[in-house]
Amino acid sequence: MSKRLHYKSPEVVVTDEFFIRRSRPLKSYAIRDLRNVGVLRSSAEPASPTTVLAVAAGTVASISAGWIFLQPPTAYAIGLLAVMVPMACTLPSMVRRGGRGWELHAIYRGSDVVLYSSVDERQFNQVKRALRRAIENARPPERGLDLAAA
Secondary structure, eight states, rough: SSOOEEEESEEEESSEEEEEEEEEEEEEEEEGEEEEEEEEOOOOOOHHHHHHHHHHHHHHOOOOHTTTTOOOHHHHHHHHHHHHHHHHHHHHSOOOOOTEEEEEEEETTEEEEEEEEEEEEHHHHHHHHOOOOOOHSSOOOOOOOOOOOO
16 A cells, blocks of 8 residues: 555545546556646536437327327427427537536546546545645655765
8 A cells, every 4th residue: 555645535545656536447547657637627418319319209209199189289289399308308418507527637658537527626626636746746856966075
């Protein structure tokens, strides 16, 4: 185990040697192998195309089954519903909200990785500071001039 623990939570552990994300599967990154660590704002997740398609198909199927039995005004109202339900599924994800999260990105052994992401700015900043301290501690000590006294 590492010499010093910088941060520990149910989601993340940051030590002198490792950044460990407690997720399924567990991911650990050696601090010395992290390069170009940076912060990005995460974007809102778009609606799943599969979900939108399933909702639209279900609505169209129910309209087509009842079209023969319905009077024209009712059929038109249900047809309007067939258009509005898929739109209601996709529009919220397209609108930008203030609740976007933060992400820690890095290059780890040649590939881009997302080390950590959170919508809680306070917790995100704690993890970011802990990682910064771990990176600073992992650097080799700076050498002085090593001049011998004459």
